[in-house]
Amino acid sequence: MTPARRIPWPLLVALAAMLVPAAGSRFWTFVATDVAILALFAVSLNLLLGYTGLVSFGHAAYFAIGAYTCGLLMKKAAVPFVVAWPAAGVLAALFALVFGFFCVRLTKIYFAMLTLAFAQIVWAICFKWNDVTGGEQGMPEIPYPDLGWMGALPYFGRFRTSDHFYVLVVALVAACLLVLRRIVDSPFGRILTTIRENPERAAFIGVNVRRFELAAFVIAGAFAGLSGALFGIFNRGVFPDFAYWPKSSEALIMTLLGGMGHFWGPAVGALVLLVLNQQITSYTEYWPLVLGTILIVLLFVFPGGIVGALADAAHRLRRTWR
Amino acid sequence: MPDPSFLFAQSLSGLTAAMFLFLIASGLSLIFGVLRVLNFAHGSFYMLGAYLAYQMVQWVGTGPGRFWWAVLGAAVAVAVLGGLVERLLLRNLYGKDELYQLLFTYALVLILSDAAKISWGTGQLSVSRPASLTGSVRIFDTIVPHYNLFIILLGPTIAVAFWVLLYRTRAGRLIRAAALDREMLGALGIDVSRLYTGVFVLGSFLAGLGGALITPVKTIVPGMDVEIIVEAFIVVVIGGLGSFWGTFLGAIVYGQVLSFGILVIPRFSIFSVFALMAVVLILRPWGLLGRPLK
Numbered sequence: 001m002t003p004a005r006r007i008p009w010p011l012l013v014a015l016a017a018m019l020v021p022a023a024g025s026r027f028w029t030f031v032a033t034d035v036a037i038l039a040l041f042a043v044s045l046n047l048l049l050g051y052t053g054l055v056s057f058g059h060a061a062y063f064a065i066g067a068y069t070c071g072l073l074m075k076k077a078a079v080p081f082v083v084a085w086p087a088a089g090v091l092a093a094l095f096a097l098v099f100g101f102f103c104v105r106l107t108k109i110y111f112a113m114l115t116l117a118f119a120q121i122v123w124a125i126c127f128k129w130n131d132v133t134g135g136e137q138g139m140p141e142i143p144y145p146d147l148g149w150m151g152a153l154p155y156f157g158r159f160r161t162s163d164h165f166y167v168l169v170v171a172l173v174a175a176c177l178l179v180l181r182r183i184v185d186s187p188f189g190r191i192l193t194t195i196r197e198n199p200e201r202a203a204f205i206g207v208n209v210r211r212f213e214l215a216a217f218v219i220a221g222a223f224a225g226l227s228g229a230l231f232g233i234f235n236r237g238v239f240p241d242f243a244y245w246p247k248s249s250e251a252l253i254m255t256l257l258g259g260m261g262h263f264w265g266p267a268v269g270a271l272v273l274l275v276l277n278q279q280i281t282s283y284t285e286y287w288p289l290v291l292g293t294i295l296i297v298l299l300f301v302f303p304g305g306i307v308g309a310l311a312d313a314a315h316r317l318r319r320t321w322r
Numbered sequence: 323m324p325d326p327s328f329l330f331a332q333s334l335s336g337l338t339a340a341m342f343l344f345l346i347a348s349g350l351s352l353i354f355g356v357l358r359v360l361n362f363a364h365g366s367f368y369m370l371g372a373y374l375a376y377q378m379v380q381w382v383g384t385g386p387g388r389f390w391w392a393v394l395g396a397a398v399a400v401a402v403l404g405g406l407v408e409r410l411l412l413r414n415l416y417g418k419d420e421l422y423q424l425l426f427t428y429a430l431v432l433i434l435s436d437a438a439k440i441s442w443g444t445g446q447l448s449v450s451r452p453a454s455l456t457g458s459v460r461i462f463d464t465i466v467p468h469y470n471l472f473i474i475l476l477g478p479t480i481a482v483a484f485w486v487l488l489y490r491t492r493a494g495r496l497i498r499a500a501a502l503d504r505e506m507l508g509a510l511g512i513d514v515s516r517l518y519t520g521v522f523v524l525g526s527f528l529a530g531l532g533g534a535l536i537t538p539v540k541t542i543v544p545g546m547d548v549e550i551i552v553e554a555f556i557v558v559v560i561g562g563l564g565s566f567w568g569t570f571l572g573a574i575v576y577g578q579v580l581s582f583g584i585l586v587i588p589r590f591s592i593f594s595v596f597a598l599m600a601v602v603l604i605l606r607p608w609g610l611l612g613r614p615l616k
Contacts, residue, residue, distance in 0.1 A: 055421050102604045109360060109420060113559055114603040117596055120552065124593040245552070249428055256425060286440065292432030299426050300414065 010181075010264075014174040021163035031278055033166045035271050036173045037230045042254040042266030043180055044223035049252070050260035051184055052216045053196030054104075057112045058119025059224055059251050061099070062092040064126060064243035066225025067232035068133055071142045074233075081145030085172075085229050092225020093218050095122075100217035104210045116245060123243035138239030142232050169230055176223055181263060183219060192216050253291070257298060259305025268307055327463040332581045334461075338470045338539070340577030341477030345532035346550055347557040347569045348484060349525030355501045355564025356521045359412065359423045363430035365551030367526050371400045371533025372542045373438055376447050379537075389452035397530035404526025408519050416518075435547055444544050449537035469538055476535075480528075481570050488566060497521060501564060556599045562612020571610055 020032045041063055048054040066088035073084035099118040106114055126133045133139060147164040159167070183189055194202045195209055203209050232238040241247065250273075251266075258269025276294075281287050302309045350364045378392035407430065415423050455468040488494035499507045500517055508514045540546075553576065561572025576595060583594040608614045 049421070055424070057424075102600075106603065106607050109563070110603065110607040112360075112420075112424070113555070114600065114607075116555070117559070117600045117603060121593060121596045121600060124596055128593065246548075249425075252421070252425060253428075256421070286436045288432040289436035289440075292429040292436075295425060295429035295432070296411070299422050299429070300411075303418075303422065 010174070010177070014170060017170045018167060021159050021166055026160070026162070029163055029166050031274060033162075033169050033234050035274050036166075036169050037227050037234060038251075038254065038274065039267035039270040040173045040176050040227035041224055041231075042251050042258070042270050043177060043263070044220045044227065045251045046255050046260055046263075046266045047180065047184065047192075047216055047220040047223075049255055050262075050265070051189065051196060052192045052213060053199075054213060054217070055108070055112045056103075056115045056217075056220075057245065057248055057252075058099075058115035058117070059220070060243050060245065060247035061115075061119035061122040062096055062221035062224035063228035063231070063247065063251075064122060064238075064240075065095050066092040066228030067238045067242050068126065068139070069225070070229030071139050071232045071238040072132070074145075075139065075142050081233075085226065088229035089222045089226040092228070093222035096218045096221025097214070100214050100221070104213040104217060116248070119243055119245060119248060123240055123245075126240040126243055133238075133240070136240065138237055138241075140237040142235075142237060144233060165233065169234070172230065173227075176226060177267070180219075180223060184263060188212075188215070253295060255305075257294075257305055259307035259309075259311075261304060262307040262311070265305055265307040269305065272306060330462050331464040332585065333578065334464065334466060334470070334474070336577035336581030337574070338473050338577075339580065340573040341473050342532055342536050343550075343553055343557050343576060344477050344570055344573035345480065345528055345535070347554040347561075347573055348481075348566070349528035349532075350554050351558045351561070351564055351566070351569045352497075352528075353522060353525040354558070356497055357416070357518055358420075359416075359427070360420070361525070362424065362427040362551060363407075363434065364427075364525070364529050364554060365547040365549075366431050366434035367400050367404060367529035368533035368536075368550050369438060369542075369547035370403070370434060371396050371530030372537050372546065373442050373447070373533075374399050374530070375534035375537050376442070376449050376542055379449050384450065384453070386453055389449075392449075393531065393534040396534040397527050400530025400533070401523045401527035404529075405519055405523040408522035412522070413515065413518070431547060431551075435544060438547075439544055442542075447542040449542075451538040473535065473539075477573075485566065493520070553595075556595055559599050559609060560602050562609025565609060565612040568609050568611035575610075 017032060017036065021029045041059075045056065045059045048056050048059075069091045070081075070084045070088035073079040073087060074081065079087075099115070103111055103114045103118070127136055129135065144161055144165055145168065147161065147168060150159070150164045150167065184192070191202070191207055191212055194207065195212055199209050202212075228242060231242070254269035254273050255266040256269070257273055258267065258271075259265030273291075276290075277287060280290050284290070298305070304312065346364065346368050350361060353359060353361050353364070374396035375392050378395045379389065382388045382392055412423070412426065415426055451467075451469045455472055458465050458467040459471065460466070486494075488497060496507065496512060496517055499512075500514060500521075504514050507517075557572040557576050558569055559572075560575055561568030561570070575598075579595055579598055587594065602609060606612075
């Protein structure tokens with residue numbers, strides 16, 4: 001193990017992220033919150049995409065289910081965040097279990113289509129069920145969790161409420177990513193990789209492929225729900241668009257941009273995509289045009305994404321030095 | 323029990339929608355069947371067909387027969403664009419992960435929707451019906467515009483023409499062979515890559531034609547690309563991806579479910595078609611008339 005590897009990088013990044021509000025810019029704290037939440041969403045998708053080899057085109061469904069669950073509980077039932085947030089993960093996992101049960105029976109393109117169909121069903125329900133979800137208008141004014149106690153802490157005392165929420169987001173996302181990292185490094189995670197590489201062979205050595213795929217689907221759904229719950233609060237409202245298919249493709253783009261061959265790839269993708277978005281939308285309203293162009297360059301020139309390209313470059317550098 | 327003439331009108335409007343959907347979805351299904359690429363940009367080609375038809379009507383005016391030239395011109399322009407996209411870009415992604423192809427076509431959706439906004443703005447545009455089809459007839463106490471009747475007749479005509487092309491010509495045999503085993507076809511000395519371009523051009527032409535023909539009955543707005551592609555996906559999934567008659571059946575089922583779903587459960591009519599799609603995927607993933615993928 002090289003010395004550079006012994007440094008706990010993820011922990012340092014999380015601690016550094018906590019310093020963002022100290023810079024005093026409301027705007028950058030806003031962007032950083034967005035990045036942290038969507039990084040979790042993209043990494044959860046990559047558990048399916050990069051690790052299990054399942055192309056889900058409906059991951060937004062679980063994001064939205066989490067957001068609506070947490071939002072409804074906190075706004076309409078005044079349930080505290082400590083209960084509402086885990087509940088969002090649990091409900092998203094339950095839906096992922098039911099939908100996934102049918103999805104993992106299909107392969108390849110049909111799997112993608114069925115995940116898409118289920119996501120569109122969730123979207124249609126959120127869009128039309130006015131009494132519960134607020135329908136097309138969505139559900140505005142989700143309250144912030146009560147973080148008054150942070151004001152009593154030494155460093156965090158002088159922060160605004162949105163900064164306090166940001167600190168909470170960083171801590172929770174870091175914890176979730178840590179759990180996901182443990183999952184992909186565990187024997188269970190290795191079996192998922194085996195399934196990605198060769199499902200038939202995995203089946204021959206006695207792995208129940210469908211059951212493992214379903215387990216991965218449920219875990220990915222749960223974490224998507226947790227990130228959706230945070231996003232609803234951050235966004236100050238939950239809207240049917242959360243489940244609409246462009247949201248799913250947004251996560252796919254982040255994953256691909258960062259690199260789906262690496263655990264941190266999607267998180268890097270989320271960071272780069274959202275910061276780019278903020279910068280470019282201040283110059284032009286044609287962000288989709290720019291995004292589409294970036295995507296095409298990426299697909300043709302850097303299919304391994306940013307992390308993949310960097311890893312390749314580092315590898316080549318190390319070889320020339322030796 | 324609602325009165326029969328109302329049901330008839332409802333069914334007829336479903337049928338008109340179905341014929342447009344068939345035009346779009348048949349191209350989508352053909353491209354998937356042969357190239358194995360799920361083309362998200364198909365809806366964007368449809369949208370471009372509509373905008374280009376509008377543009378050409380502006381250029382050629384509204385004299386007798388001019389509308390048809392505008393429609394044809396728009397469809398041909400879209401077909402050429404499709405050919406360029408396939409030749410220059412898409413072909414480099416064959417044999418790669420499906421995800422790359424999906425995201426490539428999604429990138430086209432993003433680019434084309436903004437290109438349309440830049441060229442034609444974000445307002446609603448419309449094209450008036452061609453002079454020869456402005457009238458209407460009464461059938462069972464229901465007023466049916468001639469144009470809708472024309473579309474309802476055009477759908478089956480195109481279906482038959484398409485069927486003749488696929489099952490009664492040499493090009494059609496090659497297309498069907500390419501869908502089954504592209505390598506073997508190449509080994510037999512057929513230029514498969516040209517065939518792929520041809521199929522993509524034909525599919526794009528149909529999308530452009532559908533977009534151009536819908537302009538007299540629907541306003542042209544940004545976002546029509548995303549709306550239609552979801553519908554076309556549902557149609558091909560219900561009928562069977564890559565299955566020709568399946569697409570026809572899927573379009574009719576979709577049109578009827580949507581127009582009657584509104585009567586039964588008004589608020590959840592969108593829901594009913596997605597649910598139908600999910601049920602078909604669960605019970606027969608290859609669609610009502612499709613064949614299982616190997």
